[in-house]
Amino acid sequence: MIPLKDDNPTRTFPAVTLGIIGLNILFFLYEIGLSPAQRETFFYQLGAIPFEITHLVPLSPQKAIPLPASLFTAMFVHGGFVHLAGNMLYLWVFGNNIEDALGHGKFIAFYFLVGLIASFSHILSAPDSPVPMVGASGAIAGILGAYVYLFPRARIRTLVIFFFFISIVRIPAILVLGVWFLVQILNAGGGGGVAWYAHIGGFLAGLFLIIGFSRRRGFRRPSAWE
DSSP states (O other): OEEEEESOOOSSOOHHHHHHHHHHHHHHHHHHTSOHHHHHHHHHHHSBOHHHHHHTOOSSTTOOSOGGGHHHHGGGOOSSHHHHHHHHHHHHHHHHHHHHHHOHHHHHHHHHHHHHHHHHHHHHHSTTOOSOBOSSHHHHHHHHHHHHHHOTTOEEEEEEEETTEEEEEEEEHHHHHHHHHHHHHHHTTOOTTOOHHHHHHHHHHHHHHHHHHHHHHTOOOOSOOO
16 A cells, blocks of 8 residues: 555645655765765765664764764665655655644654654664664654554545555555554564664654644644544
């Protein structure tokens, strides 16, 4: 199931969501102009490497940024076009409503907070890994968790592909994102170059932290979305 659009209008312009998408695209455009060797160095310089974070020792003596900063820069680096496109699609479909609910400033704080929790969830699962973790997936997972709490019944226009069956249907958010979260659980520990625990940690962080964030904003969760 690939979400395409939600039937959930917003009241404000999603400036922060668009800004984050724009920064991710700019990072990627810079990245694709690098040679293979430069690109590998780029990942090791800006990616969050669990071993470096847990031991506070850089693997490269020419580390360009302080180690804690890599937890933030890693959120803007992607491994390829599909990785970037998938993340930005999810951020656009679900992020604008969370920004609308929280306000621009709180949305920025929320995005990076759940992103950090997601990163540490992965680091705890593989504290000695020398492999750079990159991508906005963990932070976006937090957005998905927040969306499930605030708008569980919002209808999501979803591209459903099942063997030869292909159709666009309107499905409640709790089902679309519930299936997404189940996939992360089933694949946890499976590797494959995906930080599954970052997705799980980010989603759970968003699901619970949004309660406090939205209450301080004075946002009331809708009782029903038809």
